[in-house]
Amino acid sequence: MKARYDAIYREIRDSIEQGVYPYQSFLPSEAELTAAFSCSHNTIRRALGVLREQGYVQPVHGKGVRVIYQEPERTTFTVGGIESFHEADERIHLHAQTEVVTLEQVIATEKTAFRTGFEVGCELTLVKRVRRINGEALILDRNLFRTSSVPGITREVARTSIYAYAEKNLGVTIATSKRAITVERATGEDRTLLDLGDIDYLAVVTSQTFDSQGILIECTQSRHRPDHFCFRDTAVRQRL
Amino acid sequence: MKARYDAIYREIRDSIEQGVYPYQSFLPSEAELTAAFSCSHNTIRRALGVLREQGYVQPVHGKGVRVIYQEPERTTFTVGGIESFHEADERIHLHAQTEVVTLEQVIATEKTAFRTGFEVGCELTLVKRVRRINGEALILDRNLFRTSSVPGITREVARTSIYAYAEKNLGVTIATSKRAITVERATGEDRTLLDLGDIDYLAVVTSQTFDSQGILIECTQSRHRPDHFCFRDTAVRQRL
DNA sequence: GCCGATTTGTCCGTATGTATC
DNA sequence: CGATACATACGGACAAATCGG
Secondary structure: OOOHHHHHHHHHHHHHHOOOOOOOOEOOOHHHHHHHOOOOHHHHHHHHHHHHHOOOEEEEOOOEEEEOOOOOOOOOEEEOOOOOHHHHHHHOOOOEEEEEEEEEEEEOOHHHHHHHOOOOOOEEEEEEEEEEEOOEEEEEEEEEEEOOOOOOOOHHHHHOOHHHHHHHHOOOOEEEEEEEEEEEEOOHHHHHHOOOOOOOEEEEEEEEEEEOOOOEEEEEEEEEOHHHEEEEEEEEOOOO | OOOHHHHHHHHHHHHHHOOOOOOOOEOOOHHHHHHHHOOOHHHHHHHHHHHHHOOOEEEEOOOEEEEOOOOOOOOOEEEOOOOOHHHHHHHOOOOEEEEEEEEEEEEOOHHHHHHHOOOOOOEEEEEEEEEEEOOEEEEEEEEEEEOOOOOOOOHHHHHOOHHHHHHHHOOOOEEEEEEEEEEEEOOHHHHHHOOOOOOOEEEEEEEEEEEOOOOEEEEEEEEEOHHHEEEEEEEEOOOO
């Protein structure tokens, strides 16, 4: 991302995370920031808009921009934003391993089309994977990729990162993801593939992913053992 | 909200929801929209930015703005955005009742301060409520309000809507909410107050709410019976 | 493969409105 | 009331991606 506002957003965000602007303090005024970054008022406002949307600041009309960021505890596996499992692994090195259970080509039936949003008859690649963290099988992922958008998925690709493969080798850009989180009773398959012990409920993240063309390229169901699941999010009620 | 871009956002959003611009179709070009709404290019872009952020459209560089909205099924109680239980009830009339279990003044101890983000010694109003839908006790809410920000909460206020009371009677504006979703084992209290049957896990939404001044005014833990819980969300990876 | 028309993406400078102090 | 600071909007310019001829 080489956009000016994005670079400014990152710089201020990093300053906040490093404690330069502590919780409840005010950022320098927009005029000062405009001078400091030698850019226009609009560009600063855009950067501030992203900071607000991401839960870092709360602009107060006529007063200033207050920091509302606090250090999160990062003990469990945290979802939020669009991030592949592999990326999350690298970010907070949880000695993770992936086992590919299934990799096959399927055709979207009426039923799966309704459930996933793909068109009937569409060629799909079904991938089923178990994620192990410190040896424990905690997550069961079931992905359906549009084969025409993400062709040539091998077991080796599935074992590392399909997202990285799609973005780097195929030039596909992941843009938007719609998700739903529910809690479901464990099935026999969950019980077989995951280390559940006496746990009989799972956190389930069901998502649709669109590329930069607005084409649905993936549907995923990610089934998590609850004791390692945490989803974080910032919502805004009042538009600025 | 009297902002121009917000009115335009709502109008286009409603058109999309009503099927004027169906899934996978393109909106009129920015130039056409600018003419249609007789406003500036920037204002249209801002409205489109909100539509994108909310998961309605995916702008495609050099091509157009593609609609990616699809009608959601709305069978279960859906969270997402900042909405009070009372508002959700009115939106999708689920014959809901609220029972106030506890209403008392407390002082933030070291432990609750750490857990909630309030300052030690801060005066708080503790509210514990059970939400019944069609007679079944499905949700247990435990709220902590900053008493100085939201004073005078009565059992009657708690039975209807504290948010409405705060916004209408006290002039407090709810602005930002940070949330975490986890799955936890049911406690004895859950079992006593909710209709759980043989269910032993709950979906738990823990949130911090800030007002338009960036002051933390509320911490809530909302414990849901899993079969009526669904959280929806749209995430964006590629900034426009 | 190149060029030009169309369309989205970024940035600037400026003006005006409104809330806070 | 005036100074400061955020909020909205306009108009213009140029860059970058797409598509058709």
